[in-house]
Amino acid sequence: MLEFSQLEMLIAFADQRTLSKAAEMLHLSQPTLTRAMKQLEEEFRVPLFDHRKNRLTLNENGQLAVEYARKLWQEAGDMVERVRSFDRAKHTLSVGACAPAPLWDLVPRLSSLYGSLTIGSEIRECQQLIQGLNEGTYQIIVLPEQIREPNWISLPWGQEHLFFSLPEAHPLAHRQGLEMRELDGENMLVFSNIGFWQELLMRKMPHSRFLFQSDRFSFNQLVRSSVLPCFTTDLSMKRNTTDYTGRVNIPILDPEANVTYYCHLLRSQAERFQAFLQDMRSREKDTDEW
Amino acid sequence: MLEFSQLEMLIAFADQRTLSKAAEMLHLSQPTLTRAMKQLEEEFRVPLFDHRKNRLTLNENGQLAVEYARKLWQEAGDMVERVRSFDRAKHTLSVGACAPAPLWDLVPRLSSLYGSLTIGSEIRECQQLIQGLNEGTYQIIVLPEQIREPNWISLPWGQEHLFFSLPEAHPLAHRQGLEMRELDGENMLVFSNIGFWQELLMRKMPHSRFLFQSDRFSFNQLVRSSVLPCFTTDLSMKRNTTDYTGRVNIPILDPEANVTYYCHLLRSQAERFQAFLQDMRSREKDTDEW
DNA sequence: GTAAGTTACGAGCGACGTAAAAATG
DNA sequence: CATTTTTACGTCGCTCGTAACTTAC
Numbered sequence: 001m002l003e004f005s006q007l008e009m010l011i012a013f014a015d016q017r018t019l020s021k022a023a024e025m026l027h028l029s030q031p032t033l034t035r036a037m038k039q040l041e042e043e044f045r046v047p048l049f050d051h052r053k054n055r056l057t058l059n060e061n062g063q064l065a066v067e068y069a070r071k072l073w074q075e076a077g078d079m080v081e082r083v084r085s086f087d088r089a090k091h092t093l094s095v096g097a098c099a100p101a102p103l104w105d106l107v108p109r110l111s112s113l114y115g116s117l118t119i120g121s122e123i124r125e126c127q128q129l130i131q132g133l134n135e136g137t138y139q140i141i142v143l144p145e146q147i148r149e150p151n152w153i154s155l156p157w158g159q160e161h162l163f164f165s166l167p168e169a170h171p172l173a174h175r176q177g178l179e180m181r182e183l184d185g186e187n188m189l190v191f192s193n194i195g196f197w198q199e200l201l202m203r204k205m206p207h208s209r210f211l212f213q214s215d216r217f218s219f220n221q222l223v224r225s226s227v228l229p230c231f232t233t234d235l236s237m238k239r240n241t242t243d244y245t246g247r248v249n250i251p252i253l254d255p256e257a258n259v260t261y262y263c264h265l266l267r268s269q270a271e272r273f274q275a276f277l278q279d280m281r282s283r284e285k286d287t288d289e290w
Numbered sequence: 291m292l293e294f295s296q297l298e299m300l301i302a303f304a305d306q307r308t309l310s311k312a313a314e315m316l317h318l319s320q321p322t323l324t325r326a327m328k329q330l331e332e333e334f335r336v337p338l339f340d341h342r343k344n345r346l347t348l349n350e351n352g353q354l355a356v357e358y359a360r361k362l363w364q365e366a367g368d369m370v371e372r373v374r375s376f377d378r379a380k381h382t383l384s385v386g387a388c389a390p391a392p393l394w395d396l397v398p399r400l401s402s403l404y405g406s407l408t409i410g411s412e413i414r415e416c417q418q419l420i421q422g423l424n425e426g427t428y429q430i431i432v433l434p435e436q437i438r439e440p441n442w443i444s445l446p447w448g449q450e451h452l453f454f455s456l457p458e459a460h461p462l463a464h465r466q467g468l469e470m471r472e473l474d475g476e477n478m479l480v481f482s483n484i485g486f487w488q489e490l491l492m493r494k495m496p497h498s499r500f501l502f503q504s505d506r507f508s509f510n511q512l513v514r515s516s517v518l519p520c521f522t523t524d525l526s527m528k529r530n531t532t533d534y535t536g537r538v539n540i541p542i543l544d545p546e547a548n549v550t551y552y553c554h555l556l557r558s559q560a561e562r563f564q565a566f567l568q569d570m571r572s573r574e575k576d577t578d579e580w
Numbered sequence: 581g582t583a584a585g586t587t588a589c590g591a592g593c594g595a596c597g598t599a600a601a602a603a604t605g
Numbered sequence: 606c607a608t609t610t611t612t613a614c615g616t617c618g619c620t621c622g623t624a625a626c627t628t629a630c
Contacts, residue, residue, distance in 0.1 A: 001294055002370065003295070004291055005291055019609075020608075028596080028597090029596065029598080030597095031598090031610090034611060035596090046374055046377035047377075051610085052604090052610085054603050054611090055609070055610080056609085056610065064373050068368075068372065075361070075362060076362060079292075079355070079358035079362060082354070083354050087337075308583090308584065309584075310583075318622090319621065319623080321587085322620080323585095325620085341585085342585085343586090344583075345628095346585065
């Protein structure tokens with residue numbers, strides 16, 4: 001019977017051009033290769049090589065066989081890989097979100113509901129999330145708006161409200177509310193990896209320069225020590241990772257700065273995530289939490 | 291390493307639903323199957339089966355693996371088949387013709403030119419021949435007309451002229467030439483497997499009934515013993531396989547009944563058939579032969 | 581009780597490597 | 606003379622089958 005090991009040796013010979021080199025490469029003795037090539041010729045029942053006294057070369061049949069062997073070898077590898085990733089997909093749950101805040105309670109929630117699964121989470125652009133959900137890259141995605149698709153399920157997952165954080169001495173610090181255009185042009189401190197917020201800031205405040213900080217510690221230092229205006233949100237403040245003493249946090253009035261998040265998942269996965277859906281629906285009634 | 295024998299066993303198990311039946315089918319002991327399935331799980335490093343005490347069933351991973359295994363198994367078979375037929379193609383030369391007569395001298399000619407090759411010949415409809423040449427089913431085709439294709443080579447291969455063969459007592463037996471419509475309506479004796487001629491007869495003599503004879507001996511008997519008109523051609527008469535004594539053979543004047551055959555082959559094969567092409571061209575000058 | 585899967589064990593065969601020979605440039 | 610392929614030979618190891626055990630319907 002044709003065996004993968006034989007195909008491997010054939011491919012190695014095609015690559016190395018001599019049996020000796022191929023044998024060395026595969027950590028086999030050279031006679032083993034000679035035998036394997038003979039066996040292949042017997043199995044195919046056609047000559048695959050030009051057997052000269054001390055030179056073995058592929059003939060046309062052999063070259064064709066090598067082509068097929070490579071394809072088969074590749075597909076055999078794919079087969080194993082696909083089955084493994086299929087299995088892995090059953091033990092992992094990938095969440096994609098448009099912003100970090102929804103993940104703060106979503107991931108722990110999912111962890112406690114699906115203790116046996118590995119929870120992976122990523123922050124990506126909305127368009128990528130939508131595509132990823134359809135392609136199976138994500139099982140659950142969080143978007144800042146509700147998208148109604150017939151084969152999707154969507155349920156609200158809290159709200160988030162953007163604030164300006166101004167030094168007390170700032171001329172606008174006395175205001176109860178602000179529109180983004182009122183600070184357009186000022187240099188702003190911004191924490192990185194804030195998902196869709198970043199695009200929003202740059203769109204609504206095109207004249208501002210944004211000083212992005214990817215390190216939480218550096219960002220906190222700058223918030224405390226500088227007089228640069230920055231951003232925060234209600235969820236961020238509740239989480240208390242940054243000390244805003246000496247600053248006034250003023251709600252931003254623009255409608256785009258006040259979002260409701262929605263979890264979306266494929267209707268075909270409803271059964272798998274039944275526990276999560278029940279949990280979401282029970283929260284939905286308990287509106288105080290938000 | 292993954293082995294084809296393991297895939298075979300996996301497929302057999304998927305088909306038979308129990309290891310015992312699969313083992314029986316493959317003429318192996320049942321423990322061999324148990325081991326092979328274990329090995330597969332080790333190679334994939336994911337569970338493929340639901341191991342119950344006395345029942346083994348494929349889980350989802352396993353079902354996926356079986357799908358791939360079937361595909362791979364099929365392709366491995368294809369691989370061998372393709373290489374074999376590729377090799378065979380190098381040792382065979384398939385000729386397709388629209389009528390039998392051109393083959394009478396073409397096949398012996400090719401045999402003597404390419405003694406090491408097996409010559410296969412078939413009579414088919416022109417459309418099938420054209421398709422077959424392009425697809426590689428035939429290396430050489432003979433058509434009753436010249437077709438000019440940029441990547442084809444075409445050269446004439448003789449002429450053939452159709453005759454009516456009438457009993458001497460037939461009212462038209464004295465004529466020097468006849469048109470087909472003049473005998474339309476009479477019952478005619480026809481030898482089978484005459485290629486495109488058959489279609490021509492039926493088209494030009496729609497009111498005649500044709501008594502097809504596929505056996506040469508029966509046909510000859512009927513020609514001798516009956517007074518039914520029949521057909522012959524100059525090439526057929528030269529070949530002398532039928533005794534026309536007591537009959538008058540009268541040329542048919544319709545242009546379609548007087549054809550020049552053309553051999554066609556792919557220009558890409560010109561080198562391979564160089565000897566044949568030279569031979570054809572030298573005959574072409576020697577017009578007396580026709 | 582029958583039929584299925586798993587485990588244990590022993591034997592046989594086959595695959596591999598070493599060694600030697602032959603050939604080529 | 607170095608490199609390569611092929612052949613011969615001996616041994617190690619792996620694979621297979623038999624047999625015994627366990628379980629379920």
